[in-house]
Amino acid sequence: MRIIIELPSWLGDTVMATPAIQNLIDYFNDPDITLVGSSVAISTFANHPRISKTYVLEKKYFGFYNAISGYGNFDIFFSFRGSLRSKFLKFFVSAQRKYQFNNKKYSNCHQVEKYNSFINDSLNIKLSAKKLKIYKKEKIINKKNRLLGINPGATYGSAKRWYPKEFAEVAIALSNDYDILIFGAASELDMANEIEYFLTKKNIKNFSNLAGKTSIQDLISYISYLDLFVTSDSGPMHLAAAFQVPTVSIFGPTRVSETSQWMNEKNAIVKRDLQCQPCMKRVCPLKHHNCMKFVTAKDVLNEVSGF
Secondary structure (H helix, E strand, O other): OEEEEEOOOOHHHHHHOHHHHHHHHHHHOOOEEEEEEOHHHHHHOOOOOOEEEEEEOOOOHHHHHHHHHOOOEEEEEEEOOOOHHHHHHHHHOEEEEEEEOOHHHOOOOOHHHHHHHHHHHHHOOOOOOOOOOOOOOOOOOOOOOOEEEEEOOOOOOHHHOOOHHHHHHHHHHHOOOOEEEEOOOHHHHHHHHHHHHHHHHOOOOOEEEOOOOOOHHHHHHHHHOOOEEEEEOOHHHHHHHHOOOOEEEEOOOOOHHHHOOOOOOOEEEEOOOOOOOOOOOOOOOOOOOHHHHOOOHHHHHHHHOOO
């Protein structure tokens, strides 16, 4: 059985699709699987033992079409995306059966369940969504003390981002018990550097600022070693869930019921219950950002103490 799968574009969504993909692998009993998707999505699956081939999708339509023609022939095509570009891929890919995810078809459930229901509906089966599964590369980390990860960024937009000063206050309060790793993409370097500034100001030295310095596979490895993670609603949050890292997640404009950690036994959510939540906007439409402004370091530390 030859299967080609288009992965979600975002890191978090890719991680949340892993239970559905694992059900595909189990159902077809060792299929030959090819993955296509963004560089971030493909990198997330770099060490998966059951994937035969991977292709990073071309952004330009002409190159995109030429690439599709070189994929070969498949028995089934699944796309976990509903975009126009994905419809283009579905039309031109050579497969006997083709299925494309439609987010509007699934509501009032977690994103993991949406993806899993898509697979169940496509194949007329009833498999439950199990835990997230990510394979990491071996990375030797000289871990002398417990590790706290701090992740201030959220690629979706500024509305999901808590404040660097508050993250720093959490790190400072826990610095006697944990060494600290600050995460972030290159585009989030300003936030990470601001946290570093506050730590340095308090003479905290047991930290490393990794923002802009890690590949996706490095990020996966580092997160797998953490003993505690404090994060925004983000892709790294879902990686932490895959490795059952005790996590405090700060939520603002997004739906907890859809994108909170999946099946992590030690997780806590900090959020305010405001009338404007969840707005699902990238930038606060009311321009006050109270869903994040009203969350304090003390709120987070209270949740940490419960682990």
